[in-house]
Amino acid sequence: MTVPSFVYEALPMRVVFGPGALGSLREETDRLGLRRVLVLCTPGQRALADRATALLGERAVGVFAGARMHVPVATVAAAAEAARAAEADGCVAVGGGSTVGLAKALALRRGLAVVAVPTTYAGSEMTPIWGLTENARKQTGRDRAVLPRAVLYDPDLTLGLPVPVTVTSGLNAMAHAVEALYAPDGSPVVAAMAEQGVRDLAAALPVLTDRPGDPDARAAALQGAWLCGACLGSTTMGLHHKLCHVLGGLLDLPHAETHAVMLPYVAAFNLPSAPDARAALARALDADDPAQALARLADRLGAPRTLRELGVRHEDLSRVRDDVLAAPYANPRPVDRAELDALLERAWSGT
Numbered sequence: 001m002t003v004p005s006f007v008y009e010a011l012p013m014r015v016v017f018g019p020g021a022l023g024s025l026r027e028e029t030d031r032l033g034l035r036r037v038l039v040l041c042t043p044g045q046r047a048l049a050d051r052a053t054a055l056l057g058e059r060a061v062g063v064f065a066g067a068r069m070h071v072p073v074a075t076v077a078a079a080a081e082a083a084r085a086a087e088a089d090g091c092v093a094v095g096g097g098s099t100v101g102l103a104k105a106l107a108l109r110r111g112l113a114v115v116a117v118p119t120t121y122a123g124s125e126m127t128p129i130w131g132l133t134e135n136a137r138k139q140t141g142r143d144r145a146v147l148p149r150a151v152l153y154d155p156d157l158t159l160g161l162p163v164p165v166t167v168t169s170g171l172n173a174m175a176h177a178v179e180a181l182y183a184p185d186g187s188p189v190v191a192a193m194a195e196q197g198v199r200d201l202a203a204a205l206p207v208l209t210d211r212p213g214d215p216d217a218r219a220a221a222l223q224g225a226w227l228c229g230a231c232l233g234s235t236t237m238g239l240h241h242k243l244c245h246v247l248g249g250l251l252d253l254p255h256a257e258t259h260a261v262m263l264p265y266v267a268a269f270n271l272p273s274a275p276d277a278r279a280a281l282a283r284a285l286d287a288d289d290p291a292q293a294l295a296r297l298a299d300r301l302g303a304p305r306t307l308r309e310l311g312v313r314h315e316d317l318s319r320v321r322d323d324v325l326a327a328p329y330a331n332p333r334p335v336d337r338a339e340l341d342a343l344l345e346r347a348w349s350g351t
């Protein structure tokens with residue numbers, strides 16, 4: 001057995017988990033000393049933002065309901081102006097990765113403290129990674145200043161998450177854990193979180209496609225998403241995230257769907273070169289071949305399974321390959337041009 005050697009830095013987040021956790025919103029913002037709180041959401045989640053506003057009482061200074069996918073700079077400018085006009089000292093993001101992303105941009109730009117109330121499984125609330133999109137280019141970076149100070153995970157808020165989003169968002173979360181298991185900066189803490197996160201989601205997602213309102217499965221899925229998000233926040237991602245980032249940026253593909261499609265193919269490619277990750281996933285998925293188990297799970301969940309289904313044209317694949325090869329990233333298995341072409345071909349056609 002090789003003696004492990006690693007660095008692990010815990011991220012300073014407070015997590016409040018459980019049905020009804022939203023009810024402690026006022027207490028949590030008070031704990032942080034916030035006096036003027038702006039609530040952020042997408043247009044579709046206004047009702048939830050209004051509930052948060054009611055809970056905050058006189059501490060709430062308004063709702064900005066314009067959060068959008070990929071955090072466009074124009075949206076950030078509008079939200080920053082709303083925060084300035086309201087003299088906000090903090091914000092509460094109620095929603096998925098897009099809303100949390102907007103809150104992070106406000107933390108970066110205006111120094112606002114962020115409280116996150118996640119309603120999908122994307123996991124952004126657990127990471128110091130921010131993103132901003134300008135002129136169709138998404139820029140990302142890491143900065144501890146964007147970390148939410150408190151995260152309220154309330155499974156009740158996910159009871160109505162539509163099944164297709166549940167599935168793709170859940171597989172998106174699992175991809176964080178899979179890549180954390182072979183990351184160059186992994187550690188026993190991350191490995192334990194990743195294995196449990198995959199186990200939770202693999203158990204919960206099939207239940208949720210049959211009974212989307214099952215409270216126990218919703219709680220298990222959200223717990224899994226938390227753990228997988230924490231893995232993303234603590235490690236450097238590899239080929240899978242690189243591919244999804246390029247596919248999303250170059251071809252404007254939907255985020256969670258792209259992750260859902262790519263995960264089984266990249267796992268099949270990488271796991272033979274990552275025996276410890278393979279063993280952890282075999283335990284979590286209770287399967288001898290975890291890559292095949294991920295493919296079977298995606299089938300069982302009715303997830304999109306090919307890039308072709310997402311509207312990718314075959315002639316786009318070479319641009320994706322060139323962009324992926326252009327910038328280095330960590331990966332357990334070296335990737336050459338021919339192998340990447342073959343991988344993309346399989347993910348495109350579903351073979």
Ligand code: NAD
Nearest residue numbers: 042044070096097098119120122124127129158160161255
């Ligand atoms: P999203 O936030 O765009 O949400 C998708 C849609 O679902 C939205 O219209 C939203 O209003 C709706 N929705 C969310 N929760 C709901 C609920 N409980 N019930 C009904 N509708 C609900 O999607 P996402 O997949 O959560 O986030 C994707 C974005 O997050 C991408 O831009 C991605 O880059 C980013 N992301 C960032 C990080 C990071 O660490 N920075 C991590 C993961 C994802």
